[in-house]
Amino acid sequence: MTLDDAVAVVTGASSGIGAATARALGREGCSVVLLARREERLREVAAEIDGETLAVPTDVTDPEAVDSAVxxxxxxxxxxxxxxxxxxxxxxxxxxEGHLDEMRETIRVNLEGVATVTEATLSAIREAEGDVLTVSSLSARYPQEGGSAYTASKFGVNGFCRSLRKEVADDDVRVTTLMPGAVSTELNDWAHWDGRAMEPEDIAEIVVFALSRPPHVEFTEVSVDTTDKF
Known part of the structure; x- marks a missing residue:
């Protein structure tokens, strides 16, 4: 697949992996649609991208907002x-320890948000015979102590993507689940970690690589980790 002139929607595009991915796709010639809740930061990232962009402040858990963005x-x-x-x-x-409200919020954003945006865009992606790439986490395979909410949400994301892959196989839509390990973003504080976390740009490069393979090549579940350990 050539990414030149493709239209790519990126959620969580105001920082971290999302912002790095939006920039990388812009360099490949994509028209990039950036979705996130932080409007000012979203527009700052959009201004850094060469080529056509559309920044739409969007809460991925709000179906009406997502439909409007699409x-x-x-x-x-x-x-x-x-x-x-x-x-x-x-x-x-x-x-x-009384974190159920935070668990509900994490599952709502990480899992329901994926389902909401995928549902809203799937008809157009089917028509384009395009790609759905979802950033999950190695936590879905290697749970961390104290991270039950995040781990549960990413287990759910992996299961959702596996089912989706079967549902759209006959439509020539590729479904990729990317599972990074430690990445230096706002999402996690790695100050306690003795190793070296990956950078968002490292993950963005893998996103571009996966999306730019020939149409008959599909990356299904991709794990990527740092070589620096504890």
Whole structure:
């Protein structure tokens, strides 16, 4: 697939992996639609991208806001070739210590948000025979102590993407789940970590690589970790 002239929607695009991915896709020639809640930061990232952009402040857990963002995208560009589900949060704490509200919020953003945006864009992506790439986490395979909410949400994301892959296989839509390890973003504080976290740009390069493979090549679940350990 050539990304030149493709239309890519990136959620969580105001910082971290989402912002780095939006920039990387812009360099590849994509028209980039940036979705996130922080309007000022979203527009700052959009201004850093060469090429056409559309910044739409959007809460991925709000179906009406997501539908409006998709409508604006189609009005502006006429199609959607790529969806990068990246919006996410990491909240909560040890089980039994009263973090259920934070767990609900984490699952709502990380899992329901993925489902909401995918649902809203899928018809256009089917028409384009495009890609749905979702940023999950290695926590879905290697749970962390005190991270039950985040781990549960990412387990759910992986399961959602596996089912989606089967549902759209006959439509020539590729579904990729990317599972990074430690990445230096606002999402997590790695100050306690003895190793070296990856940078958002490292993950953005992998996103571009996966999306730019020939149409008959599909990356299904991709794990990427740092070589620096504890």
């Amino acid at each position: 409508e604006q995208t189609l009005d502006s560009f006429g199609r959607i070739d790529v969806l990068v589900n990246n919006a996410g949060i990491a909240r909560g704490g040890p089980v039994g």
